[in-house]
Amino acid sequence: MDTSARIMIVGAGVVGCSTAYHLARAGVTDVLVVDQGPLFATGGSSSHAPGLVFQTNASELLTKLAAYTVERFSAEELDGRRCFHQVGGIEVAATEARWDDLERKRGLAAAWGVPAELIGPNEVHDRIPQLDPSRIHGGLYVPTDGIAKPVRAAEAMAREATRRGVRFRGNTEVIGFDVTGGRVRAVRTTDGSVEVETVLCCAGIWGPKIGSLAGVSIPVQPVAHQYAVTGPTADLGASKAAGGDEVTQPLLRHQDCSMYFRQIHDRWGIGSYQHRVLPVQAADLAPSAPRGGGAEAPSDGGAWKGMSSVHPFTPQDFKQPWDDACELLPALGRAEIAEGMNGLMLFTADGMPVLGPSREIDNFWVAEAVWITHSAGVGRAMSEWLTEGSPRLDLRAADLRRFEEFAHSSSYVAERSAQSFREVYDVIHPQQPPARPRPLRTTPFHEREEQLGAVFLEANGWERPHWYDCNEHLVAGREIVAPGEWAGRYFSPIVAAEHLAARERVAMFDMTSLARAEVSGRGALELLQRLTTNQLDRKPGYVTYTLMLEHTGGIRADITVARLSETEFQVGCNGPRDIAWLRRHADETTAVRDITGGTCCIGLWGPKARDVLAPLADEDVSHEAFRFFRAKRLHVGEVPVTALRLSYVGELGWELYTSAEFGRRLWDLLAAQGTEHGIFPAGRGAFNGMRLEKGYRAWGGDMSSEHDPDEAGLAFAVKPDKGDFVGRDALLRRREQPVRRRLCCLRIDDGTVLMGSEPVFAGSGRTTAGFTTSAGYGHSAGASLAYAWIPAELAEPGTELRVSYFDRRHPATVVADPVFDPDMSRMRC
CATH class of the missing domain: 3.50.50.60 (FAD/NAD(P)-binding domain)
Known part of the structure; x- marks a missing residue:
């Protein structure tokens, strides 16, 4: 050994x-x-x-x-036997809702570079003759899908x-x-x-x-998944005895019934996620004990017996799936289940x-x-x-x-992993919140928000108001552009009204869920300078927008850093991953403390924000005394507050931070003082729309470590002359070559509101030029907007493009970024 x-x-x-x-x-x-x-x-x-x-997801x-897995396995052989059967895959739709989903998925495939096409019922039948075409609306065919021999x-x-x-x-x-x-x-x-x-x-x-x-x-949960194999069937031509290929027909996925099918010579393999969740405690697993060995995966049954990763088949759970299978593939009515298993696999939250x-x-x-x-x-x-x-x-x-600490608890992992199992083949909306466990994380404002009729969605365990029913009166007299059914699944006209009213008056946004860390100690500045792109060696009281890069020069994160004293910084992060990165690089001279849960934040934004804050603050908050991108510690009434003059929505205002025990008092003071100025609470729906038309990038949505600052329009946040920092040399090497792609703003000219991840085309051809990221309606700009990654040569304002949504192409035009208040005058007053 x-x-x-x-x-x-x-x-x-x-x-x-x-x-x-x-x-x-x-x-x-x-x-x-x-x-x-x-x-x-x-x-x-x-x-x-x-x-x-x-492959398509x-x-x-x-x-x-998945695409690389296909590439790798297709190139592999073992003793002359293939490791991948590239027979194609078909997902069928038995309902209108699923057909709509396949239209969206066709767009996702194009956006991510996977060849796919929508085909009619008879075309599906041509490829899988055993299928009853009268049962389906059609299918999504991906010719490069197939069967791996793992x-x-x-x-x-x-x-x-x-x-x-x-x-x-x-x-x-x-x-x-x-x-x-x-x-x-x-x-x-x-x-x-x-x-x-x-x-x-x-x-x-x-x-x-x-x-x-x-x-x-x-934080993973083993769950049993049912898989059965039929006896020989006359309808499958290739047989093991005749030495034919194991599989010649495309894979078949019947997601409306949470099932899939594959050929195994002259038999069918059938998998189902339709059954009850069958979790297994990891501590109860026996060591692996398969029979024999060798290089053949036992997809045709038998060889899986004796494996501790395989539990006995439960026929009662397969009764309805078998009926559904026979309905889609009538020939199965003449077959029977020869053997089955409940195979264990891992699920996450x-x-x-x-x-x-x-x-x-x-x-x-x-x-x-x-x-x-x-x-x-x-x-x-x-x-x-x-x-x-x-x-x-x-x-x-x-x-x-x-995952944060709560997401490592056995109860959370079990509950959310069970939901992940149930939703494997569900049509999931990008904004759809989990059903359980909720509420999990609530802000100090939660009681007030409930009283005001907040409609909550969820992010990282936090209950976040998306809009407030109490603001329904704001809709009156406004022309509201509503998205279509899919993009508008979690939309209310109140979202648009809050958006517009915040640009006219002043609103309170609950920003508590934004992760933040305290970085302190004599090595704090050196740590942050080494990990970020912008110049942070500034006097206490300055706030800096900056980036953290990977060693490749790609954007690992964008953060805001407020220098509160010579040795203390407050860092606004994207999540626990950023805080872990800071901790990983800190030495004994620096402490990195996650302060998210012990603090709270109100974004006080709008033209009348100063009118509300000034009478309550014990410091001068005039523009001359408290300038843009500055920080001050002050009191709002009795409440000690760290105030940052920032605005992610493009309006005058502040992020007001305090410890959790003062949160409700801060809310009440601002609400009372703002009554005469028309103050109101506003939700994430309005926040997202205002952010979009202001052109502020969302890390993880608009850009990631696969993009560099120049491509993403964030070169202003990079100061190479400040000295060495992680990713600096790689970024400078990238700058020796022309930028090949850019993140640009598109106006969707027919007003269709998108959801993001739609393919972008430069003409009428089938080759995609790029894909969208953030998308929505800019109610102040009066336009449907989307950001998109496209080749640099197409990035000039005025370039005409097309975006595919539900497999229909819509005209779009590249426009100057941002479309709202490009000189930033509204924030700097």
Whole structure:
């Protein structure tokens, strides 16, 4: 047994083998991969998964990971046998709502670069003759989808990794970790102890157990998923006995009934998410114990018996799915279920994987809750992250550190993961809030907001008012442009009225959910200067908008930094991931404290904001005394407040922060003082629309680590001459080449209100030029707006484009950015 390794990968399933393969190709070969089961049918989900790869997803990240998985597996063979059957995939619609969803999904496919087309019922029948075309409206056909052979692919990649020097050890269980100084020094296994520099956990359903041995929380939930295989059927031409291909027909997904189908020679494999949620406690899992081994995934049944990752089939849960299957594929009425299983797989609170370094241990990394569909893509991304310091794809939505402490609780993980299972094939609106557990995080203003008729949506556990029913009177006399049914799913005319009234009067916005950190100590300035792009070495009382970059020069985050004293800063962040980044780079001279939960914030914005604040403040808040992008500590009545003169909505005003116990008093003081000035509470709907027409970028929506500041229109926030900072050299190298793409503002000329992620076309052709990001209606500008990534040569104002929405193209024009108050005079008065 090896006694040392630069990187130890725990788990030799398809994710672990893919990571090892890509590490080896990158020249990192001092890698040891261990698994408690035999190589390479190790007994986890890679060993029992049916292998369907449908690439198109509302997530750009998941679609890109899937597209690379198709590319990688299509290029792999093992002893002359293919690792991927590229037979195509069809998702069918049995309802109008699903057909609408497929029209949207066709746009997503185009936006993310996946070839797809909508086809009629008879065209679906031509490709899958067993299907009753009278039952469907049509389907979305993706010719590059197919069936992966995950065990075969894992062994093929492992062979190449081995050839390059990587070591694999089966039947080797991890039983503990030696951790000192916040790092794993050695991994204890049943074959001895191994000194390591880095550990990557790819143990699948056993991941939480492995993590707990090191003191690392991995917030995932094993859940059983039903899969059945029929006996031989006469309607499938290719048979195993005749030596035909295992699968020749396209994959079939019947999402209206939460089911999928695949051919297995002359039999059908049928999977269902229609059944009750069947969670399993990670602590109750037995070690892997598959029968035999070899390179064949048991998609055709039998070989999965004896695996602890497979639970007994529950026929009562399959009764309705079987009836639904026979209705769609009438030939199944002459078949019977030969065998089935309830195979375990991992779910998370938001349906995304958990990837990257852990919060607790510096060198303990995770790649869990990864479907076969995304496995090779995740392996490549993890290799890049481990060797280059950051992955080339933006993994923010899958970063393990996106979850705050409450989201690691067993009750939260169980509740939300169960919901993720139930919603696998549901039509989910981008703004749709979870049903449970709510309310979870409420601000000190919550009682007042409820009294005022707030309609709440949810973000990161926070209850956030989207609009207030008490403002219905503001609608009278205004011409309100309402979005269509889909874009307007969570819209009220009150949203538009609040938007317009805030530009006329003054409104209070609950901004408490915005993450913030206190960075303090004698090393605070040096830390922030090293991690950010703008000049922060300014006098106390200044606020600076700045960026944090990856080592590649891509935008890791945008933040605001208020210098409150020589050694104390308040940093406005995008979430816990940013705070974790600050902590990861801080030394003993600097403290980084998350102050979000103990504080609250009101955005007091509008032309009459000063009229409300001035009589209450014990400091001069005139423009001359309290200028734009400045900070002051003052009292509002009795309430101690940190006031930042910022405005994310493009109006005069302040962000007013105080500790949570003073929150309700702050609200009441402002509300009472503002009565004569027409003050009112406004929700996130108005906030988002005002932000959009003001041209303020939203990190994670409009830009990410795949974009640099110049492309995103944020070059003003970069000061290379201030000295070295993370990403500086890479950004300067990028600047040696012309900008290839830009984030631009589009006006949708026929007034159609978009949702974001729609493909953009330069002409009447089928090739996409880009895709939209933030979208909505600019009620003050009187126009439907969307930001979009497009080639630099198309970015000039006046360029005519087309945007596809529900598979229909709408005229759009590039316009100057921002469309509202471009000289910023309203904020600087």
